[in-house]
Every structure is written in C-alpha cells, then in structure tokens.
Amino acid sequence: MKLFECQACGQPLYFENSRCESCGRRLGFIASTQEIAALEPVEEGGWSAVGQPGKSFRFCANAQHDACNWLIPAEDPNPYCRACRHNRTVPDLSSPQNLGRWRSLETAKRRLFYTLLKLELPLTTRAEDPQGLAFDFLADPAENSPDGPSILTGHDNGLITINIAEADNAERERRRHSMGEPYRTLLGHFRHEVGHYFWNVLVRNDPSLEGFRRIFGDERQDYGEALKAHYVRGPKENWQEAFVSSYAASHPWEDFAETWAHYLHIVDTLETANAFGLKVRPRIGRGRELAAEIDFDPHREADLNRLVTAWLPLTFAVNSLNRSMGQPDLYPFVLAPAVIAKLAFIHERIHGWNGSREAGSDGHHVLEAVTGGLNSRVGTPQSA
Template sequence: MKLFVCQACKNILYFENRSCGRCGHQLAFMPERQILSAIEPAEQGVRTLADDETGRFFCANAEHDACNWLLKAGETAGFCRACRHNGTIPNLSDPAQLAGWRELEVAKHRLFYSLIRWKLPLKTRIEDPEHGLIFNFLADDPSGQQKVMTGHDNGLITIALAEADEIERERRRLEMGEPYRTLLGHFRHEVGHYFWDVLVRDAGKLEQCRAVFGDDTQDYGEALKRHYDAGAPADWQDNFVSAYATTHPWEDFAETWAHYLHIVDTLEMASEFGIEIDPPADQIGGLSARVTFDPYEVSDFDAIVNAWLPFTFAMNSVARAMGARDLYPFILTPPVIAKLGFIHELVRRSAHAKSATADKSATAEKTAPVQQETAGAA
C-alpha cells in the first residue's frame, strides 16, 4: 500500500483517510490512477486537485460513508470499480449492521487496490453471469438458528457480517486454533479461490498447479471432514503456510494466495515509509533488507523473499516488545516459498496479458447495478 500526499497542503495521507487532518479537504480515491486526491465542490460533481479536472462523481456507496472512490470519468451515477462487485449487503437501517458493513468495505477496498494494481481480470456478475466476481455480505439469522459461513462458490464470495465483530472474530480464532484471523485475510483468501478458477483452471494451468499444490481432484467434502476430525499432520509446517492449507489443494492455493498479497502489500508499505532493516547486532549477515523495488512490478520473486524474511523478524520482534502476538506468525519453508513463487508467476503473467486489461465493458458499466440491500433483516 502507498502513502499519499494532500495536493492542497502536502500533508501525508493514508489509504483509508476520508479527509485531510491538516487542511480539512475531503479526499477521494481515483482507481484508474491509484491516487488519493483532495477534492473541492464543482458545478457538476467535484474537482480533483490531483489533475485539476471537474465533473467527477462519487460511488453510490459514499452516501452510506462506505466508500470514497470516484466513478469513471464521464459517469454520473452508479458504483465504483470495487463496489460494482457487491451483490447483497446488510440491512442498512440497522446501525450495527451498517457499522459492520463499513468495516467489511474497508477490507474489500484494500483488496481491490491490489487486484487493480496487478490488472487482474475482474468481471462482474453482469459481465459474466456464470462466474463473475460478486460479494454477498450476510448477517446471521436473527433467530440464531442459522449462521452464515464465509466461503466461495463459482465466483460468489459470501462474507459473514459477524466477522466484523472483533470479539466474535477473536472467539472464532481461538476456537479454531488460528494464529491470525482478520477481515482482510478473509477477503484475500476467498478471492484466491476465484483466481484459482480464472488463472489456473480456465487458463490451462491445472497440471502445473498440481505439480506444486497436489491433486485437486480428491473429494473436497471428505478432505474438509478429515481436517476437522483429525486436524493437520504433525509436520504440516514443513510444507504448508498454515494448518488449514493442509485440508485440500484448493485451500492450500487460497491460503498461499492470501499470504502472497499480505507480503507484497506489506513490503510496499515498508518501502513507502523508507524502512530499512540493518541491525548492528547482525555480525554474519542475513538480517538486513531494504526494498529498492516495486513489489507489485518486480519479476524476480527471490527479491521479494529476500526482503520479506528480515522484515518478518523485525516486525515480530517489535510486536513482542509491545507484549503483542507476532504480526506475521508463519514460517516460510522452501516448499512454501516455491508455492508463493508459483502464485507470483501467475499474477505476473496475468498483469502483462492483454486480456487482463480488458475489464472495460461499456454495456455492463451502464447496466443497473447488482448491489441490493438485505430485505427485512433484523
């Protein structure tokens, strides 16, 4: 993730900022330029100080303070590049559900920052009715009889609204013995399933993927039952990035995909802050790192790994100094690094493919939006 600068007063800005803390200018994200711009009212829409253009309009979800992205130039209504992938949202007349949805949108927009930077293929359900990417944000049945499960099904990603509750999310993390559980982690994992479909299955990469992640034709239901009955193998850390990754090759791919996004986004943030790891106590070398490349653009995956490992040691040590859990409580063994390298090559090839930059269907963009609010939810 980048740092941004207010065009009105030169103050440092962060991706989630809605207004500049120094001059008070309202801020809007321009997805086509990957830039956060100070804005001012205009006769039509707003004027973006980043390019001194007028006539830009906010995503419809700005009305609910759930999005500050701008529509494509020339559009006056509808949803932005991130929110046009929304299907069902919670009942916004319920303050608790509205607050939870806003938290989900923060994580979703950070996800889309990465996907757009890589120019990954992103089709909506309107553009691809069978497999377009769509998110349903669902609240549990108020009667308590049925709980929503987060998951992916042929492009449809369901995110349980309950995950936006920090107490509930921590309860589930402890119950499942997970070292890490966040909203952003859920989004990155579930979209990994979607991109397995798009970049592996539909792109003729099945055999190459199976050579790295294993045979995905094994029964998924049985594999899931086996995992929850017996748990992960004792030596799982030798070959997998997480215990859950041992469940099935699909889950291994999704977990590895999520970690690849964690790593790249964190390294970009470290680079933006100019963070350099160079401990004086390191007498034999190996703990020094400086990000002198763009993690989203670099072709050599070794550069990412060689920078990431020292940063991991430093971040975890700082977290421990605060009495907190390790920020990145995972071990990257050579087999895991090989899997991350496979993901890196998939993303890199897609980013340079002409088909990856399509996502411009004028008809779909002018069609009525998919997003709909849950009817009558309590």
Template sequence: MQLFKCQNCGQLLYFENTRCETCGAPLGYEPFGATLTALRDNGDTWLPMAGAEQPYRFCANAKYDVCNWLIPAESPDQFCTACRHNRTIPDLSDREHRLAWRKLEYAKHRLFYQLLKLRLPTPTNAELPGHGLVFDFLEQPPQAGAAKVMTGHDDGVITLNLQEADDVARERLRAQMHEPYRTLLGHFRHEIGHFYWDILVRDGGKLDQCRVVFGDDSEDYNGALQRHYRDGAPANWQGNFISQYATTHPWEDFAETWAHYLHIIDTLETAAAFRLGVHPTNAEEPALHADITLNAYGEGKVEGLIDAWLPLTFAVNSLNRSMGIGDLYPFILSEAVIRKMGFIHDLVHDTLPDDRAA
C-alpha cells in the same frame, strides 16, 4: 500500500480518509490512477487537485460513509469499481450492521487496491454471466436452528458472515480454530484466491502446472474438509504448508498461499514507501539485513520479495514482542512454501506457459 498526501497542504493521509485533518479539504480516491486526491467543488461534481482536471463524482455508497472512491462524471455507473460487485449488503436500518459493513468495505477496498495494481481481471456477473465476482455480506438469522452463514467462495460468489466484523466474536473464532491470524482483510484475500484459481488456473490453462506444485485438486473436497476438522493438520506440516488450514485440500493450500502473497507485497510496498531498512546490531548474517526499496508489484523473481520480507518480519515481530503482543507475522516460509508463492507470483504476472500450448 503506497503513501498518499494532500495536494492542498502536503499532509500525509490514510487510504480511507475522506477529509484532510489539517486543511479540511475533501478527499477522494481515483482507483485507476491509484491516487487519493484533494478535491475542489465543481457544483454537482468534483475536480481533483492531482492530475488532469477531469470532473468526478463519488460512488453512491459514499453517502453511507463506506466508500471514498471516485467515478468519472460522465460514467453511467452509480458504484465504483469495488462497490459494483456487491449483491447483498446488510440491513442498514440497524446501526450495528452499518458499522460492520463499513469495516467490511474498508477491507474490501484495500483488496481492490491490490487487484487493480496487479491488473487482475474483476469481471462482474454482467460481464461473465453466472461466474462473475459477487459479494454477499450476510448476517446470521436470529431464529433457532437457522442455517449458519458460512464465509466462503462458490463459483464467483464470496460470502462473508457479518459476525466477522465483530472484533470480539472474530477473536473468539480465531482462538477456537487455532488460527494465529484472522482478519477481515485476510478473509478477503483468501476467498479471492479461490476465485482466481477458477479463472486463472482452471480456466486459464494452468491446471497441470498447478497440480505439480499444490497437489491433485480432484480429491473429494468435502471429505478432505471433514478429515481436517476431525484429525487436524498432519505432523510436520510446516515444512510444506503456510498454515494448518492449507493442509486441508489443494484448493485451500492455493488460497492460503495466495492470501499470504498479497499480505507480503502490500506490506513491502508500505515499508518501501516509508524507506524502511533493517540492519540489526550484532547480526553479521546478510540475510537479516535489508533496505526495502524494491517494487513489490513488479515482476522480477519471488526470491527478491522473500529476501526483503524475512528481515522485515523479524524486525516487526521483535517490535510487537516489545509491546507484549503477538507476532505480526507468525508464519514460517519453508522452501516448499516459497516455491508455491513463486507459482502464484508467476501466475499473477502471466509469465507461466500455457498447459494447452504443449
């Protein structure tokens, strides 16, 4: 993510900040200008200190301390471009639910930062009836025998079990599922991958090309899922897949690779914002050296991203080990995985030919 600073005093800020810790100025995020701006009180509205002095108001969810995004004052919408996709939110009379929802929204808003920056479509159900992007944040019913709330995607509806916002519970699941990485942001990035498979691949004229790279998605999904949980990943899976779960079915391979693509470009943008360079001592191999200066959201070639990513992850993984914690990025990018990321990179930037043009 890019770096933000307070226009009133110059203090560096985090994306989620609602008030500058140095000067006390209120802050709001203007999503289409990708600007976190200090604000001046204008009665019922706010005036940004960054850019044109168009009046704004906060998203209706700001009152719950889950959103700091702005809406043009004249807009008929109550909710910002991220919150307007919520269909079901937790019971806010429960304090723990409110805290869990805040964690979910923080992660979801970081996802939307990327979707907007990539100019990807985010249709609501009103705009794409029956297939628009919808979020259901559901708690597990306490009754014995109640159906388990499953995190997943179904025709535009992304469901997240509220339990995933509990760090202890999520870590327990991560260990049980033998996953090296499990975060709220990771869930959002994975599930949105399924959504974009539907609208960019299946409905976007790219299905034949996708099958060449990821395999035949007509394979029975439920049967593939049962086989995965029964038998696990095949031997030598790391030569062709980014994760064990990616081996389940081409749909999951696509969603896992999509999520990692978003991991990479977001982290590289952050590294570039800090002007990070990696130049290890005693390492003559050029592939281990990099100055992170590229525009991670630009078109270019996916190899440019990978050339910056590999030395960066070697460095941060080494830093993590110095702190006695696990690798920040415990994954292997094989040639096959990079080729899959290249497909997603080209899909995102709309540089793939249309199957239907043949």
C-alpha cells in the same frame, strides 16, 4: 500500500481518509491513478480534483452510507466504484450494528481491491460474466432467531459470502481461538476467499494446471470429504514442512487460497515498507544475513527472490517490535521451501496471465534461486 498526502496542503493521509485533517478539504480515491485526490465542488454537483483540470468526478453511491471514499468519473454511468460494483448483497442497513460491521468490511475490501488493481489482475462483475467476482455480505439470522442457520464465510464459483459477524473484533477473536488460528483478520478473509476466484480465472483452464497439481496436489480429490477429515481428525502431521498453515493442508484448493493470501500480504506490506524507505540493518553478529533495503515495487518485481529475501528481515524486525510492545507477532508464520515453491507458482501466474511472462511455469527454478541463499525455512517461528 503506498503513502498518500493531501495534494492541496501536503498533509500525510491514510487510505481511508475522506477529509484532510489539516486543510479540511474533501478527499476521494481515484482508482485509475491510485491517488487520493483533494477535491473542489463544481457547479454540476460533482467534484474536481486538484491537479486534474477539466475532469469531473462523483462519489460512489456507497459514500452516502459513509462506507466508501472512492470516486467515479462523472461520465461513467455505473453508480458504484471499481470495488463496490462487485457487491451483490449487503445487510439490512437500517440496523446500526449491521451498518457498522458492513463499513468495516468495506474498508478491508477496498484495501484488497487496491492490491488487485495494482497487480492488474482480471476483474469481472456478475453483470459481465455469470461467474464473475461478487460479494454477499450477510448477517447471521441466528442473532435474531435461535433456530436460524448460521452464515458460513466461503466461496462458490466467484461468489464470496462473508458473515458480517467477522467484523466484530471480539467475535472474530473467539473464532480464531476456537479454530486454533495464529492470525485472523477481515483483510485476511478477503485475500483468502478471492484466491479461490483467481484459481478459477488463472489456473482451472490454463496449461499451468498440471504444474499446479505437481506443487499443490490434485484438486480432483473430494473437497467436502477433505474438509470433513480436516475438522474431524485435525491438521495433518508435520504440515509445517509443506504448507503455510494447517488449514492449507486440508485440500489443494485451500492450499492455493491460503498461499494466495500470503502472497498478497507480502506484496502489500513490502510496498508500505518501500514507501517509508525502510532499511533493516540488525546490529548483531549475523546481522548481515538479516539485512535488507526494500527499494523496489513488489507489484512489478518479476524476481520472486527479491520479495522473499526482503520479507525475512522485515518480518523479523516487525515481529521483534511487536514483542517489545507485548503484542503477538505481526507475521506468525514460517515459509518452508515447499511453500516458497507455491508462492513462486502464484507469482508467475499473476505475472503471466496477460502474456507478460511465460505461462505454465511450475516455479521450481524460482524456488532454487530463493532457497539457494537462505536457510531451510523463512520466517519467524510460531513459538519462542
């Protein structure tokens, strides 16, 4: 993500800020310009943005719950912003616990939409398409009724269901340990589940489907049986050689969604590194191989080679910093050559969906370009 500053006083801002801590001005995010605007009230009850005379805005309807800081043009009839209009169901907000958890979900979801909008990916709501992207944020009834069914986080033809218990840090960590996962975050959930939606949009009815099957496998195998086998028998042997996670090995759809999530991890984190002007120059004998200057926009970069070759030095550096603080690795994953081929496929589908790049590429030429200058595996080992 880029860096933001108050347009009135220059104070550095976080993406989630709704008020400037320096000058006290109200702040709002404008999706069309991807800027956080410093605001002035106008007579009609709306807001004007500093530096945008003649334009009037109002806040997303979810701002009344302190759950959104995005702005809508005053003439737009939709009460919700570009992110919140995809909500189909929210939990009972009369419960303080539900409200707090839902706010955390919305914070993560807005970061997801920042990246999706930056990548200019196609986004349709259920009002526009019966299989458009929609979210159900549901509370687990088992909390109030021991006999009630548990809400499962998942995806069904564009509808993403999130159990709001995932917003509780202790519960999420418990689930991470019970499932043997090295990484589990709200933002990671959103990025994974939306990958299923974009498989439907970018691959299912596209000429690239055959390329997908060559790289990820045949998605026509029984999905339910594949997941059942994964949970009963455990991860496939030597899954690290071809998959970004053990869960990715369960079925080609899950492999795509897991790899999609990692692609979004990479581009968003590289943009933040670029915004800070980061350069990695390790002072060791082989430091030249781990040097990088992240001086490009990863959302616009057509060459996946630049993303991957910058990612290794960056993750090695930040993982080392985390270990210096006694924290687990920020990125506890290894990118095998087969995973890089899958990232290449996703990269080309994102850049090719609107005709800006040739559609249907299988990513092998990108894989050769990337791995030609790297060791066989990219990333930090999961154990030290």
